[in-house]
Structures are given as structure tokens and as C-alpha cells.
Amino acid sequence: MPRKVDHEQRRRRIAQAVWAIVALRGLEAVSLRDVAAEAGVSLGQVQHYFKTKDQVLRYAGQRLVELAGEELRRSLAARPEPPSPRATIRAVAEQTVPATPERRAGAAVWYAFVTRAVTAPELAALIADAWAGTHVLIGDELRAAQQVGELDARLDPAALAATLQTVIDGLVPQVLVGYRTPAEALSVVDHHLDLLFGPAR
Amino acid sequence: MPRKVDHEQRRRRIAQAVWAIVALRGLEAVSLRDVAAEAGVSLGQVQHYFKTKDQVLRYAGQRLVELAGEELRRSLAARPEPPSPRATIRAVAEQTVPATPERRAGAAVWYAFVTRAVTAPELAALIADAWAGTHVLIGDELRAAQQVGELDARLDPAALAATLQTVIDGLVPQVLVGYRTPAEALSVVDHHLDLLFGPAR
Numbered sequence: 001m002p003r004k005v006d007h008e009q010r011r012r013r014i015a016q017a018v019w020a021i022v023a024l025r026g027l028e029a030v031s032l033r034d035v036a037a038e039a040g041v042s043l044g045q046v047q048h049y050f051k052t053k054d055q056v057l058r059y060a061g062q063r064l065v066e067l068a069g070e071e072l073r074r075s076l077a078a079r080p081e082p083p084s085p086r087a088t089i090r091a092v093a094e095q096t097v098p099a100t101p102e103r104r105a106g107a108a109v110w111y112a113f114v115t116r117a118v119t120a121p122e123l124a125a126l127i128a129d130a131w132a133g134t135h136v137l138i139g140d141e142l143r144a145a146q147q148v149g150e151l152d153a154r155l156d157p158a159a160l161a162a163t164l165q166t167v168i169d170g171l172v173p174q175v176l177v178g179y180r181t182p183a184e185a186l187s188v189v190d191h192h193l194d195l196l197f198g199p200a201r
Numbered sequence: 202m203p204r205k206v207d208h209e210q211r212r213r214r215i216a217q218a219v220w221a222i223v224a225l226r227g228l229e230a231v232s233l234r235d236v237a238a239e240a241g242v243s244l245g246q247v248q249h250y251f252k253t254k255d256q257v258l259r260y261a262g263q264r265l266v267e268l269a270g271e272e273l274r275r276s277l278a279a280r281p282e283p284p285s286p287r288a289t290i291r292a293v294a295e296q297t298v299p300a301t302p303e304r305r306a307g308a309a310v311w312y313a314f315v316t317r318a319v320t321a322p323e324l325a326a327l328i329a330d331a332w333a334g335t336h337v338l339i340g341d342e343l344r345a346a347q348q349v350g351e352l353d354a355r356l357d358p359a360a361l362a363a364t365l366q367t368v369i370d371g372l373v374p375q376v377l378v379g380y381r382t383p384a385e386a387l388s389v390v391d392h393h394l395d396l397l398f399g400p401a402r
Contacts, residue, residue: 028229108319115316118309118377128380159392163368166389170371176319179329188367191360195396 011049011059014039018060019109027112030057054122061113061123064106065130071095085145086197089138093168093189098175099182107172135165142196150197160196167192212250212260215240219261220310228313231258255323262314262324265307266331272296286346287398290339294369294390299376300383308373336366343397351398361397368393 017038021030030053036046050056072095076083083091098107117123139161145151171185180188218239222231231254237247251257273296277284284292299308318324340362346352372386381389 026229028227111316111319114374114378115312118312118374124378124380127378131375131380155396156392159389160396162389163393163396166368166371166375167364169374170367173315173319173370174332174367177315177325177328178322179325179332188360188363191357192364195356195361 007049010039010041010045012063014041014046014049014056015060015063018056019064019105022060022109022112023105027057027116032056054120057113057116057120058122058126061110061126064110064113065126065133068095068106069133085141085148085150086193088141089164090186090189090193092134092138093171093186096168097171097182097185097189104176108176111173111176131165131169134168135161138164145197155196164189164192208250211240211242211246213264215242215247215250215257216261216264219257220265220307223261223310223313224306228258228317233257255321258314258317259323259327262311262327265311265314266327266334269296269307270334286342286349286351287394289342290365291387291390291394293335293339294372294387297369298372298383298386298390305377309377312374312377332366332370335369336362339365346398356397365390365393 014035017035018030020038021034032046032050032053033043035056036043039046046056050059072091075095076088076091079087095103096107098104113123114127117127135158139157142151142155142157142160142164146153146155146157151157168189171180171188174180175182175185215236218236219231221239222235233247233251233254234244236257237244240247247257251260273292276296277289277292280288296304297308299305314324315328318328336359340358343352343356343358343361343365347354347356347358352358369390372381372389375381376383376386
């Protein structure tokens with residue numbers, strides 16, 4: 001009797017194959033045929049889940065966003081005590097700024113998705129959702145900081161969150177291109193957090 | 202007698218051809234042959250100036266940076282009175298955030314260069330020089346603002362300039378992807394400038 005196929009597992013393997021192709025040859029090089037070969041499955045098996053290149057790209061991009069969210073939650077949950085709002089925002093920056101070869105590969109793939117989204121509306125919605133998610137998360141943390149008196153209550157948390165999110169995302173190409181080291185990039189974030197919260201204790 | 206060739210003009214026409222190809226088909230699609238066809242010159246004429254794809258890309262990228270600098274200087278010089286440091290920084294943001302179809306095309310081409318620079322060291326130096334130029338310009342304006350008492354003298358202008366430059370550049374993909382309108386992007390900059398300088402008068 002054939003083993004029951006784990007569809008979720010196979011879809012994830014297909015997403016990994018897409019990332020590998022994008023990392024090595026760029027997003028334009030992705031084809032369903034090459035994705036199948038990279039994933040070690042048949043073209044028909046890929047087509048069972050994804051009819052078009054755009055569909056498989058969108059799924060691979062969504063998985064990147066999901067994985068980043070899971071990783072952030074895990075890293076925050078692993079701390080001995082609940083992190084402060086400021087520490088949570090710093091954790092978002094640490095997770096976004098690519099400091100290891102794995103993170104760098106992930107960031108480069110994500111960056112390729114953003115570039116493609118300039119001309120691909122379906123990917124644009126995915127990217128916008130991811131940005132909006134980060135914006136809401138940071139805004140909530142800033143509001144929480146205001147409630148406990150760590151941040152000036154007269155400041156506008158939504159506007160501050162927009163700047164913070166833009167700074168954090170804007171540092172990614174700077175690190176990928178080698179303009180700043182990951183440590184230098186995080187010090188830009190720290191300096192900005194100092195400006196908002198006062199120097200870190 | 203043949204007309205003397207204007208080499209500078211021809212090189213500029215070649216740069217424009219590169220931009221057109223990048224805008225329509227992406228940076229990977231650039232070949233010396235296609236650049237020649239797009240520029241309406243022979244392959245040999247292109248090769249007279251540029252031996253490789255990387256060389257012509259670097260020149261086309263450098264021209265983008267030069268043009269942006271010229272345009273900024275022109276727009277500042279055209280003002281009835283010398284702009285304040287804050288107004289100069291705002292002008293950098295206005296020039297970077299793509300608000301017209303022409304600017305949008307230029308920004309998308311520049312963004313393609315940044316993406317390629319992740320794996321192309323020769324382009325990385327060009328991108329890094331451009332970023333460093335903006336960083337120095339903004340830092341100088343912040344120092345000037347401190348000297349005339351418009352900005353708190355205790356703040357670190359180099360660190361503030363790093364954040365400002367990152368915000369301004371980080372807004373470009375947000376506008377290209379349609380996450381923010383150009384006006385919304387500039388309001389992120391204005392809000393941040395308000396934070397530094399106090400509300401605009």
C-alpha cells in the first residue's frame with residue numbers, strides 16, 4: 001500500500017526548491033519544471049499544487065513570511081522573561097537584518113520578491129501584507145510602551161511605527177550590498193530607539 | 202567630411218538604452234547587442250566604449266547617480282532663497298520618492314541595480330558610493346542646522362543622517378510596490394523631521 005502523501009510537507013519542499021533557484025539564479029529563472037527537478041518530484045506533482053509560476057512564487061513568498069513570523073515568536077517566547085516593547089522591536093530588527101549566511105540567503109530571496117512585486121500585482125499584495133503586519137506589530141508595541149510610561153504619550157505610535165518599519169527594512173539592502181555590516185545596521189536601529197525611548201539601560 | 206562624433210553624447214545615449222531595457226525587461230536582459238539596437242548604433246560602436254555588460258551597466262548606473270545629483274542641485278538653486286537644512290533634506294526625499302511616471306521608471310531601474318549589486322561587487326561599490334554621498338549631504342545639513350540652533354546640538358548628526366537616509370531609501374520600494382502613495386511616503390519623512398526639528402513652521 002502506498003504511503004499517504006503528506007501534502008503540507010511536499011508543498012514546503014517545493015517552496016524550498018523555489019528559494020534555492022531564486023538564490024542561485026534569480027527569480028526570473030524559476031520555472032515549474034526546474035522547481036520540480038530541484039524539489040526531487042515530478043512536474044505533475046508540482047502542477048497538482050501550483051498551476052502557474054506566479055502561484056508557486058506566491059506560495060514560496062508566503063512561506064518566507066510565515067517562517068519569519070514563527071521564528072520571531074519562538075525567539076521571543078524563549079526569553080527568560082517577557083521582553084519589553086523596546087526589546088520586541090529590537091528583535092524584529094535582529095530578525096530582519098541578515099547576520100548569518102542562512103538569513104542572508106533568506107533576505108536576498110525576499111528582496112528578489114520585492115523587486116518582482118514592482119511589476120507583479122499578485123506578489124505586491126503579499127509584500128504589502130507582510131509590511132502591514134510588521135507595522136501593526138511595532139505600533140502595538142509602541143502603544144504598550146506608552147501605557148507603561150516608557151515612551152512619551154504625546155507621540156503618534158502609528159507614524160513612529162511607519163518610520164521604524166521603513167528603517168528596519170531599508171537596512172536590508174544596505175547589508176546585502178555590503179554598505180553596512182549587520183552590527184552597524186543594528187546600531188542604526190539602536191540609535192533611533194534611543195532617540196524615542198532614551199538611552200538603553 | 203564626416204561630422205566629429207560627440208563621444209559624451211553617444212555614451213549618454215547608450216546609458217539611456219540600458220535604462221530602457223532594464224525598465225522593460227529587467228537587468229538580466231541587458232546585452233551589448235540589445236543595447237546597441239536600442240541606442241540605434243552598431244555593436245562595434247558600443248564596444249568602442251564598453252567591453253563588457255558589467256562595464257556598460259556600471260556606466261548606466263553612474264549616470265543615474267549623476268543625473269539625480271544634478272537634478273537636486275538644480276531644484277535647490279531654483280528656489281527664491283537658499284533652502285534651510287530641513288528643506289534641503291526634504292528635497293532629497295522628494296527627489297528619491299518616485300512621484301511621477303519618469304521618476305518611477307528611474308527608481309525602478311535604480312532598484313534593479315541595487316538588487317543586482319547583491320551579487321555583483323563592481324555595482325556594489327557604485328551603490329555604496331551613492332548612499333555614502335547622500336549620507337554625507339544629510340549629515341552636513343544636520344550639522345548646519347545645529348549651528349543655527351534649529352536642531353538640538355546634543356544629537357549625533359552622523360547617526361541621525363544614517364537613519365534619515367535609510368528611511369528615504371526604504372520608502373522607495375514601498376512606493377514602487379504600491380504599499381504607500383508618494384504623498385504618504387513623504388509624510389513619513391515629514392513626521393520624522395518633525396520629531397527632530399519640531400513641527401514644521
